Amino acid sequence: MEAFFQALTVLLTPSHLVYLVGGVTLGLCVGILPGLGGIVGMTILLPVIYGMDIHNAFALLIGMVAVIPTSDTFPSVMMGIPGSSASQATIMDGYPLAKKGEAARALGAAFTASLIGGLFGAFVLSLIIPIARPLVLAFGSPELFMLAVLGMSMVGVLSGNQPIKGIIGAGIGLMLGAMGDAPAIAEYRYTFGFDYLMDGISLVIVGLGLFAFPEIIDLLIKGRPIAEKAELGRGWFDGLKDTLRHKWIVLRCATIGVIIGFIPGLGGSVVDWIAYGHIIQTSKDRERFGKGDIRGVIAPESANNAKEGGGLIPTFLFGIPGSGSMAVFLGGLLILGIQPGPSMLTENVDLIYTAIWSLALANIFGAGLALMLAKPITKLTIVPFRYLAPFMILIITFAAYQASYSWGDLIALLLVGILGWLMKQFGWPRPAALIGFVLAGNLEQYLFISVQRYGFDWLTRPGVIIMTVIIAASLGASIVYQNKLKAAGRTAAKK
Amino acid sequence: MKKWYCMILAVVFALVLLAPAAQAEVDFSGEQINWIIPFRVGGGSDVWSRLYAPFFQKYLPGNPIVAVKNMPGGGSITGGNHFEQRVRGDDGLTVFGSSGSTSFPYLLGNSKVRYDFAKYHIVFASPTGGVAYINPELGVKSAADLKGFTKEMNYASQGATSLDIVPLLGFDLLGLNVKAVFGYKGRGAGRVAFEQGEVSIDYQTTTAYIKNVRPLVEQGLAVPLMTWGVLDDDGNIVRDPIEPDLPCFPEVYEMVHGKKPSGQAWNAWKAFMIAGFGVQKAMWLPEQTKPEVVEAYRAAAKKVIADPEFQVVVEKSLGGYQQMAGENARKAFDQVLSVPKEDKAWVVKWIKDEYDIEVK
Amino acid sequence: MKQWMSIRNLFSLFLLAWFAYGVYEARGYGFLAKIFPMYVSLVLLVLVIVYIAIEIVQGIRKTGGGKGAATGSDLSVDWDMPLEEVYVAFMLNLGILIGVYIAIYLIGYPLAMTLFIFLFYRFMAGASWVASVVAGAAGLGFMAVASHVLGMDWPEGLIALPWPLG
Incomplete structure (x- = not known):
């Protein structure tokens, strides 16, 4: 315990704070630019940390990665463009709020949720560190497969009143995800002979193509500002109050965030969708989701900050990163001469505490800075979009090109973009496609491993059975929801 | 007239004298050297290059900036092909970093490979080691117990054409009944699968072994079997100095079969073991590079490796293995380049027979 | 329709x-x-x-077909113009983007994007010459800072240009 607070006093010295704030500033910048996320941020910092004091380097790296899910909310809410893969679900309700001129409120709620979620994540991290190893080890390949299935089941709530479109939409994502190298064998699928497609299309490009590209084009066609009303409505303080009112949602979703974060292999990219799906399933009044329900902003935002804390666990204790940015962070650890492993708990426990405190402080600084920026930045939503459009195009092509530094990135962006625009016009749910894309690799990989290793015995593992029950319950909940909606539709029609 | 004649003569004379000197003077002042790493940022090869880069900056004449350029894709084939097809010039401003995953498709004759190590100039090479271990519940106490051991075991593999050729072919040579479970992403995932009981035999690079598996050994949760071994100066595979108490693979082979390893399968294993571990990572200059530039690089590599500060880095982050510069690296890598065609074909056929996977 | x-x-x-x-x-x-x-x-x-x-x-x-987007499934699209026009406008915007790509191919990313921002401001958005130049310069500035900080390369054009244009 003493070491725990000692780590705080070390971190509060000016030199550490400078690095922490530096990291936070970079993280905010990277997060706010659509398509740039933790991987790019880590890549920028990696050459810098060589030979740096380890605690300073930690403050810098963790400060950066902790606040990306805070600031990436800006483009998600204001333009319907995911700021990074962590804030894709925030679009669903945040963007409609911005259209109604309530961008400031949505942002206020989002940042408060991010702050509480992030702090809660750090807190949970400090509690579960001692039991983290057995917890991580409880998830074998069959359980990981079931988790991926659980993620896929969120498509149920996201496909609205046309389930078949939802399933096909998810299938589009699976097919996009199947491109490139197969997980178990060096065979390249659906590459049409292009070397570029050997590694498949990157998540950044699919995210930008499905969401950013169609939104930019549609706003250009409409030729109006994003906010459909001229006044900006209620301010961020109302959003803050919204979040505090829904404090249980925040804590629940933050818990989901930590858990998904620390399970290696699932990756952080579906955390926001799972939290979003969860909140729809557990709410009685669901009619306003997708049209600007503040809870739809709070849920993903509290989960995505919390997941960064969870994500540190497998990286530290097993040396297996749970997400792209953690993979680069792992490289950073090696450059600093730290070999992750169980001995981190004995030899480098001070580092773990530094990490936890950095996480907590970074969330505070990040949310504070983001709140200060919220007011001026929301003004952008009343600027006619034609003035923003060229810059948005600059940013998304720029971000796409960072995926593999090749022309293929730009062409893939355009093609996935056209696909996304058509899907949007014809009501094919793009969130379902995105979830399918993110989970395609996991589904295939873990199913293969399970069948190769256990035949069909894996179906009887306790973890698998528990997960099956959860999935059945969640699917049942969405079916009840559909029926309610239909019933509501009938009564409305009668009137 | 005579004056002119004399002057021309003097100038010519001076040029003749100066020319070799000027040629030998390699200077990278104010230049940036791009080091192509065909893997993503933060991966093993990326970390390796970033550990080396600042020291090359220090010892290359003129202290150029050494920038790591990641060019991931196709399991490093994309970056390798870029180096072959796009990098021109004899001034040594672009270098390439290869790894075992770059050498293996080259050895297997993958049709996508355009690069050819035989043409390039090696600057230095970094070896690594591997340690195999087994689940204690199987009753194996040490490598000696492997003789006639036929229980089925599972091994978490990334794929039959990956670095896993070395452990899989190795297990096969020892007559072990190991089933490969494909689809794991990296050795870390394999280690976790071992801890979960999903697989019962595994190997780790020595660095990861020390931090992650030794604690398991101490708790009685894993039994170390052997190391793959390291190359000595004569090209033999001998005990790994980092884990000297464990027998190396050739010793275990002898324990099991009662004779020194030989034959085509053994030759093939040795070739892939050297490519995957003995000279796992290497820095290369393009074919056309001027000899004096190659020499400057090799001299810098020698200085880097001798730097006490770098020795600390080797200890902490590169597994503590003796790094090879210049001639040493070339000699070691020649063993990879001189693998007979028949041995390569044997491995391709082995993969096909054993796992029904074609190398295309 | x-x-x-x-x-x-x-x-x-x-x-x-x-x-x-x-x-x-x-x-x-x-x-x-x-x-x-x-x-x-x-x-x-x-x-x-x-x-x-x-x-x-x-x-x-029934002719006409329902609204595609389902409740809670995705962001909805409501057009207050005939759909043929939407389609034409989409092709127009797509055409502009392809034009930008061709420009990137010919003259490299930074210069192409700078010109694009400038021309878009002047002729598509109807901004003044001054505002257009400022916007183009801002874009170039962003690219210069980003490429410097990130240390990354752009798609190079067929015509090589000096930094920060090339």
């Missing part, structure tokens, strides 16, 4: 072709690589056929 409807159906047919190709292509893969894409695309193929059938039945029953 009629043309728009046909494009909607064309998209469904495109999905049909895609998944059919998915099955066709997967047949040639090795066992481990084949199973997943093969079965996924087979199932999808069946579902798309069912969907197209539904679409045809609905198309016969």
